Amino acid sequence: DAGITQSPRHKVTETGTPVTLRCHQTENHRYMYWYRQDPGHGLRLIHYSYGVKDTDKGEVSDGYSVSRSKTEDFLLTLESATSSQTSVYFCAIKGGGADAGELFFGEGSRLTVL
Amino acid sequence: GDSVTQMEGPVTLSEEAFLTINCTYTATGYPSLFWYVQYPGEGLQLLLKATKADDKGSNKGFEATYRKETTSFHLEKGSVQVSDSAVYFCALGLNTNAGKSTFGDGTTLTVKP
Numbered sequence: 017d018a019g020i021t022q023s024p025r026h027k028v029t030e031t032g033t034p035v036t037l038r039c040h041q042t043e044n045h046r047y048m049y050w051y052r053q054d055p056g057h058g059l060r061l062i063h064y065s066y067g068v069k070d071t072d073k074g075e076v077s078d079g080y081s082v083s084r085s086k087t088e089d090f091l092l093t094l095e096s097a098t099s100s101q102t103s104v105y106f107c108a109i110k111g112g113g114a115d116a117g118e119l120f121f122g123e124g125s126r127l128t129v130l
Numbered sequence: 131g132d133s134v135t136q137m138e139g140p141v142t143l144s145e146e147a148f149l150t151i152n153c154t155y156t157a158t159g160y161p162s163l164f165w166y167v168q169y170p171g172e173g174l175q176l177l178l179k180a181t182k183a184d185d186k187g188s189n190k191g192f193e194a195t196y197r198k199e200t201t202s203f204h205l206e207k208g209s210v211q212v213s214d215s216a217v218y219f220c221a222l223g224l225n226t227n228a229g230k231s232t233f234g235d236g237t238t239l240t241v242k243p
Contacts, residue, residue, distance in 0.1 A: 049230075049231075051233075056235060057235060058219060058233045058234055058235035058236050059174075059219065059233040059236075060233075061230060061231075064230060074230070106173055106174070108174075117162045117164075117179070117181070117223045118164065118176050118179060118223075119164075119166075119174070119176075119221075119223075119231055120176075121173035121174045121175065122173050123171075123172060123173045124172075124173050
């Protein structure tokens with residue numbers, strides 16, 4: 017158990033509303049990631065963080081922002097949700113030591129934008 | 131850029147059949163290679179990995195060998211079970227670039243009794 021929790025697990029919202037997804041880890045890992053999963057696209061990286069207040073864009077970052085004010089929390093915000101952002105969102109942390117390179121995933125947050 | 135191409139699905143097999151899911155990659159450095167599995171309603175979890183050429187990763191009867199000459203990391207299992215039904219993702223990860231990983235599109239496997 018990598019100690020990753022995502023919230024909310026399910027959310028339905030309307031176009032134009034802001035949405036924040038939270039990822040919380042208990043393992044004190046440096047690297048955290050947000051992915052989205054869509055049929056036919058596998059997992060695509062949205063944003064990642066390599067430390068407190070250190071974040072960078074992934075391949076599909078448009079329309080998303082992130083923040084990491086504490087090691088344990090990584091927030092993904094959709095400032096104004098659109099229907100194209102309907103997806104399943106996964107948070108992941110990168111293992112260290114013997115697990116170096118391996119990603120540990122949360123259980124996902126299913127977002128529906130109407 | 132880095133990329134992973136894996137066999138398109140869905141794949142449907144009968145119980146005890148042999149499984150192969152092909153995976154090839156393109157990378158500028160020397161990546162580690164991974165297979166992740168996703169069961170319905172869950173997040174991805176590591177199935178096996180290999181960190182250098184000719185390494186063989188294995189777990190739960192699944193195997194994959196890191197082939198640098200063919201840039202491949204094919205997943206195999208000699209006898210699948212119904213409980214192996216899941217989505218399988220091939221991925222590569224580099225030690226640079228904040229350890230970002232690149233994933234294939236996933237292959238859905240259904241095993242019928």
